Amino acid sequence: MSLKFDLIKVDGNARRGCVHTAHGCFQTPAFMAVGTAATVKALTMDQVAATGTQVILGNTYHLMMRPGGDLVEKMGGLHKFSGWTGPILTDSGGFQVMSLSNLVKMKEEGVEFTSHIDGGIKHFMRPEDSVHIQHQLDSNITMVLDECLHLPTTRVRAEKNVDMVTRWARRSKDAFVDRDGYGIFGIVQGADFPDLREKSARALTEIGFDGYAIGGLAVGEPQEVMFNMIGVVAPMLPNDKPRYLMGVGTPLDILGAVERGVDMFDCVMPTRAGRTAQAFTRHGTMNMRNAKFKDDPTPLDDKCGCPACKLSRAYLHHLIKCNEVLGATLLTQHNLWFYQDLMREIRESIEQGKFQEFKTEFIKNYTGEK
Amino acid sequence: MSLKFDLIKVDGNARRGCVHTAHGCFQTPAFMAVGTAATVKALTMDQVAATGTQVILGNTYHLMMRPGGDLVEKMGGLHKFSGWTGPILTDSGGFQVMSLSNLVKMKEEGVEFTSHIDGGIKHFMRPEDSVHIQHQLDSNITMVLDECLHLPTTRVRAEKNVDMVTRWARRSKDAFVDRDGYGIFGIVQGADFPDLREKSARALTEIGFDGYAIGGLAVGEPQEVMFNMIGVVAPMLPNDKPRYLMGVGTPLDILGAVERGVDMFDCVMPTRAGRTAQAFTRHGTMNMRNAKFKDDPTPLDDKCGCPACKLSRAYLHHLIKCNEVLGATLLTQHNLWFYQDLMREIRESIEQGKFQEFKTEFIKNYTGEK
Numbered sequence: 001m002s003l004k005f006d007l008i009k010v011d012g013n014a015r016r017g018c019v020h021t022a023h024g025c026f027q028t029p030a031f032m033a034v035g036t037a038a039t040v041k042a043l044t045m046d047q048v049a050a051t052g053t054q055v056i057l058g059n060t061y062h063l064m065m066r067p068g069g070d071l072v073e074k075m076g077g078l079h080k081f082s083g084w085t086g087p088i089l090t091d092s093g094g095f096q097v098m099s100l101s102n103l104v105k106m107k108e109e110g111v112e113f114t115s116h117i118d119g120g121i122k123h124f125m126r127p128e129d130s131v132h133i134q135h136q137l138d139s140n141i142t143m144v145l146d147e148c149l150h151l152p153t154t155r156v157r158a159e160k161n162v163d164m165v166t167r168w169a170r171r172s173k174d175a176f177v178d179r180d181g182y183g184i185f186g187i188v189q190g191a192d193f194p195d196l197r198e199k200s201a202r203a204l205t206e207i208g209f210d211g212y213a214i215g216g217l218a219v220g221e222p223q224e225v226m227f228n229m230i231g232v233v234a235p236m237l238p239n240d241k242p243r244y245l246m247g248v249g250t251p252l253d254i255l256g257a258v259e260r261g262v263d264m265f266d267c268v269m270p271t272r273a274g275r276t277a278q279a280f281t282r283h284g285t286m287n288m289r290n291a292k293f294k295d296d297p298t299p300l301d302d303k304c305g306c307p308a309c310k311l312s313r314a315y316l317h318h319l320i321k322c323n324e325v326l327g328a329t330l331l332t333q334h335n336l337w338f339y340q341d342l343m344r345e346i347r348e349s350i351e352q353g354k355f356q357e358f359k360t361e362f363i364k365n366y367t368g369e370k
Numbered sequence: 371m372s373l374k375f376d377l378i379k380v381d382g383n384a385r386r387g388c389v390h391t392a393h394g395c396f397q398t399p400a401f402m403a404v405g406t407a408a409t410v411k412a413l414t415m416d417q418v419a420a421t422g423t424q425v426i427l428g429n430t431y432h433l434m435m436r437p438g439g440d441l442v443e444k445m446g447g448l449h450k451f452s453g454w455t456g457p458i459l460t461d462s463g464g465f466q467v468m469s470l471s472n473l474v475k476m477k478e479e480g481v482e483f484t485s486h487i488d489g490g491i492k493h494f495m496r497p498e499d500s501v502h503i504q505h506q507l508d509s510n511i512t513m514v515l516d517e518c519l520h521l522p523t524t525r526v527r528a529e530k531n532v533d534m535v536t537r538w539a540r541r542s543k544d545a546f547v548d549r550d551g552y553g554i555f556g557i558v559q560g561a562d563f564p565d566l567r568e569k570s571a572r573a574l575t576e577i578g579f580d581g582y583a584i585g586g587l588a589v590g591e592p593q594e595v596m597f598n599m600i601g602v603v604a605p606m607l608p609n610d611k612p613r614y615l616m617g618v619g620t621p622l623d624i625l626g627a628v629e630r631g632v633d634m635f636d637c638v639m640p641t642r643a644g645r646t647a648q649a650f651t652r653h654g655t656m657n658m659r660n661a662k663f664k665d666d667p668t669p670l671d672d673k674c675g676c677p678a679c680k681l682s683r684a685y686l687h688h689l690i691k692c693n694e695v696l697g698a699t700l701l702t703q704h705n706l707w708f709y710q711d712l713m714r715e716i717r718e719s720i721e722q723g724k725f726q727e728f729k730t731e732f733i734k735n736y737t738g739e740k
Contacts, residue, residue: 038688042695044417044677067664067688075667075684083681294437297445307414311453314445318408318437325412325695 003141003183003210005242009351013234013261016350019055019211019242021087021140022181023079026054028242028263029350031254031343032089033336034271037062038072038082040336041271042328045083051306051333052340055087057266060133061096065117069136077138089141089266091246092130092172092187095148106147108164127168128175131184135177142184143213144172149191151221158191165189166203173207183210185244191216192225194232201236211242214262218248227256234261251280251342251366255359258346270339274332277320281338282365288331293317306337373511373553373580375612379721383604383631386720389425389581389612391457391510392551393449396424398612398633399720401624401713402459403706404641407432408442408452410706411641412698415453421676421703422710425457427636430503431466435487439506447508459511459636461616462500462542462557465518476517478534497538498545501554505547512554513583514542519561521591528561535559536573543577553580555614561586562595564602571606581612584632588618597626604631621650621712621736625729628716640709644702647690651708652735658701663687676707 004020017028033040033048035056040048048056058078063069075081078088094111098104101113102120110126130145146165149158169186176184186204190196204212214233217226230245237243244264245257254265270280277289281301286293288300296313308316308330319327342362349358374390387398403410403418405426410418418426428448433439445451448458464481468474471483472490480496500515516535519528539556546554556574560566574582584603587596600615607613614634615627624635640650647659651671656663658670666683678686678700689697712732719728 037692037694038685039694039696042699044696044699046677047414066692067684071665071684071688074665075682081682081685081688083677083685295441295444307416307453312445312451314437314441315408315451315453318441318451322407322432322436324407324409325698326409326414328695329412329414329699 002178002180005211005240007239011350011353011355012259014258014346014350014355015261015263016347017242017263019087019264020181021183022179023085023087023140024054026087027347029254029258029343029346030055030264031339032057032264032266034059034266034268035082035084035088037066038078040332042275042325042332043336047329047333048084048336049086051336052344053336055089056084058088058090058137058139059096060090060093060130060137061100063090063137064093064133065115069133073136073138077136079138087140088137089264090134090137090139090143092127092143092145093125093133094130094145095247097125098148108167110145111147127172131172131175140182141211142172142176142182144169144184144186144209146187146189146215148216148219149189150219151192151216151225153191155193155196158189158193158196162190162196162200162203166200166207169204169209170207173209185209185211185213187213187215187246188233188237189216190229192221192229194229197229197232198236201233205236205238209241211244211264212237213244213246215246217245218253223253223256226253227260230257230260230262237261251339252363254342255346255362258350259355259359270335271332274335275328277327277331278335279316279331280335282362283368284366288313288316288320288327290317300334301338304334304337304341306334308334372548372550375581375610377609381720381723381725382629384628384716384720384725385631385633386717387612387633389457389634390551391553392549393455393457393510394424396457397717399624399628399713399716400425400634401709402427402634402636404429404636404638405452405454405458407436408448410702412645412695412702413706417699417703418454418706419456421706422714423706425459426454428458428460428507428509429466430460430463430500430507431470433460433507434463434503435485439503443506443508447506449508457510458507460504460507460509460513462513462515463495463503464500464515465617467495468518476534478537480515481517497541501542501545510552511581512542512546512552514539514554514556514579516557516559516585518586518589519559520589521562521586521595523561525563525566528559528563528566532560532566532570532573536570536577539574539579540577543579555579555581555583557583557585557616558603558607559586560599562591562599564599567599567602568606571603575606575608579611581614581634582607583614583616585616587615588623593623593626596623597630600627600630600632607631621709622733624712625716625732628720629725629729640705641702644705645698647697647701648705649686649701650705652732653738654736658683658686658697659690660687670704671708674704674707674711676704678704
């Protein structure tokens with residue numbers, strides 16, 4: 001394992017760092033744009049880079065289905081295939097296997113499933129298979145295969161889950177091919193049971209990974225529960241490794257998680273919202289389909305430097321009413337820009353030892369009157 | 371009327387010129403990207419400009435329906451509204467009224483129609499209304515309202531058409547508000563009857579316009595008929611005004627029309643093809659949905675400098691199979707890039723007095739073995 005992480009500055013529990021990969025480094029706290037099928041939906045990779053995005057996430061499940069790990073490998077890996085030259089993290093595929101496919105059967109050996117995408121062929125994915133596919137994709141950060149429980153769940157179920165995913169994590173690490181600038185992350189599970197979270201974190205740090213994810217959160221539980229679990233897990237993780245909260249979240253989720261020591265995030269929220277007419281601004285979200293924007297000559301957010309904010313709300317409203325692709329493109333780029341501006345401001349505030357002030361001010365604007 | 375046209379060089383009947391507008395000039399022969407509803411579908415205006423496009427076309431029919439001429443005027447015109455800072459030509463709306471709307475009734479005063487877009491309200495558009503809306507849009511080049519006949523048609527119908535659109539052209543010119551850097555074009559009709567084409571051209575040049583369009587072609591007739599009609603009309607038009615062949619066409623159509631003295635073109639072909647997986651290359655078109663591209667690591671066209679051609683055919687095929695928006699964006703931009711490369715090469719060949727050689731060589735590559 002050889003993914004270098006510099007911890008540059010700490011402010012309370014908030015951390016300012018940098019992860020070095022074979023495809024360059026990314027600054028933390030970092031928000032990873034979700035590039036499901038080797039594309040961040042509705043954007044070119046140049047448009048993604050312009051938002052300040054430094055690292056993207058690829059979905060192994062989608063990529064193994066189409067175009068397949070063999071094909072991506074043959075094309076020189078995901079960077080070359082997609083044109084994204086910076087760092088890439090891939091998930092294990094497990095989350096989508098369990099949420100998107102059919103006839104899912106969990107076994108000790110791995111997970112069996114079928115998918116409508118390839119006409120219902122039966123697949124079997126072992127932890128070793130997931131690591132292998134991520135290797136084919138040339139992912140800089142490989143995630144171990146795990147099983148993500150939905151909340152609420154039972155203690156019995158959660159305990160059984162922690163034990164199995166720990167065994168899977170070890171098998172994943174054993175299967176991982178060590179290379180300079182590439183690493184593998186373990187994923188802490190344990191549902192909303194603090195002692196199981198602790199057990200999982202302890203077991204994973206004993207195995208030893210390049211970074212640690214906190215999984216199985218943002219799956220329907222209240223924000224308070226999520227923050228509590230982060231508060232339990234983060235202090236147990238080694239200081240010199242990055243921490244990644246999977247699938248999170250809203251700007252306020254991110255602020256609360258950074259406050260508790262999380263370094264990395266990914267979420268479909270800014271990109272999916274951009275395709276459904278939702279715009280993020282520092283004063284909250286706006287639905288650009290709303291008729292009140294029909295003749296509004298002002299930009300989405302006059303503090304934003306993105307291309308959409310050089311145009312009027314009226315124009316964006318018009319594009320959305322006409323179902324023009326450009327509406328999705330401009331709003332997606334704006335939303336990612338907004339998220340990356342937020343991350344940059346978070347990083348600067350930690351450097352200056354002013355994270356709490358920044359957080360308070362941001363929340364006041366974001367939740368205040370519009 | 372005050373749209374300046376410089377005729378820089380003539381090679382046979384092919385012309386190399388430059389049209390000066392209040393929003394900059396564009397070089398001719400020029401291909402105008404079609405920006406129907408204040409957007410060139412699937413592209414940002416920066417992506418359009420990167421293709422070498424110097425002038426775009428707006429569809430008055432679509433814009434009067436959504437968001438409406440009043441709204442665009444209130445937002446400062448189409449340039450400011452859409453973010454396209456270069457020259458804009460708008461059509462009169464007549465072609466779409468007749469092809470896209472319902473219950474169309476042609477009258478001497480104007481055209482009556484309903485549209486599904488606004489729930490079937492009855493509209494009435496006179497030539498003066500079309501000119502007024504184009505004024506609201508702040509279009510640099512206004513087109514007169516005309517009636518475009520489908521071919522084949524009868525002589526009686528065509529003669530009646532020429533007489534009426536001539537009267538409409540005069541009314542349009544009278545309604546046009548003269549401004550520096552803005553102009554109005556007449557449209558020659560006459561179906562495929564040479565003497566009616568001559569009659570129309572003569573009548574319009576007597577009225578006097580900033581430029582002359584040849585309308586009612588590329589509506590189903592053989593290419594030979596189209597070229598014959600251009601051959602009849604072009605010599606009758608004043609040398610010192612630009613000539614515009616509406617709605618044309620394929621690369622070979624454009625070459626044949628330039629050869630006969632046409633300066634301006636517009637067509638949905640490159641952009642629409644880009645949204646239906648068709649790619650233009652100097653060796654002909656390719657359907658990127660075709661499975662043979664699945665593992666093709668080469669670019670669409672290794673001579674092309676567009677962003678899509680920095681990626682592989684395999685990647686483009688993958689995007690299209692997954693219905694990713696980026697597939698449409700990359701192919702649309704590539705196709706426009708291809709068209710603009712063609713226009714640039716046409717202009718250079720005329721400057722060098724080598725248009726015929728260029729045309730012969732281009733056709734050989736384009737229609738030869740792939």
